[in-house]
Amino acid sequence: MKKTVCILTLLFITITAYSQQDKTMRSLDSHFVHTVYFWLNNPDSEEDQKQFEKAMKKFMKKSNHANTHYVGKPPKATRDVVDDSFTYALIVSFKSAKQQEKYQNEKAHLAFIEEAGSLWNKVIVYDSQGIKL
Structure with a gap:
């Protein structure tokens, strides 16, 4: 159970970080x-x-x-x-x-x-x- 919670937490952090990075990358008007x-x-x-x-x-x-x-x-x-x-x-x-x-x-x-x-x-x-x- 602890492993599942840890894995889900890491997955959530990774997805959140990626989505924030993606927004930043789009902010430059090309x-x-x-x-x-x-x-x-x-x-x-x-x-x-x-x-x-x-x-x-x-x-x-x-x-x-x-x-x-x-x-x-x-x-x-x-x-x-x-x-x-x-x-x-x-x-x-x-x-x-x-x-x-x-x-x-x-x-x-x-x-x-x-x-x-x-x-x-x-x-x-x-x-x-x-x-x-």
Whole structure:
């Protein structure tokens, strides 16, 4: 009886965790994804990191066109195929390419570039449109 209860409990936890993960995976709007990698001039400077993160936080709060967003830093690469040379990554999703175009010219985006642009020496952008699988 105890084994059955344990097995049913584990099964319930597994199903619950899987269903939560599934919901999270669907939250990214795959219509149009804008991925930006930033290389700061002084990547080890805590002051520059704080300034960049403050500007990014303000930008993401004020953006009227970004549907979802993610900002991260690279973990230490453990495989040769992983590029961990960047300082920050920004992934933003949009309902359409037209929304992404509006985002490029909105005040919040332009203010972010003005405020934090001097902190980086390299930016690479990858845009993609979702496909149905």
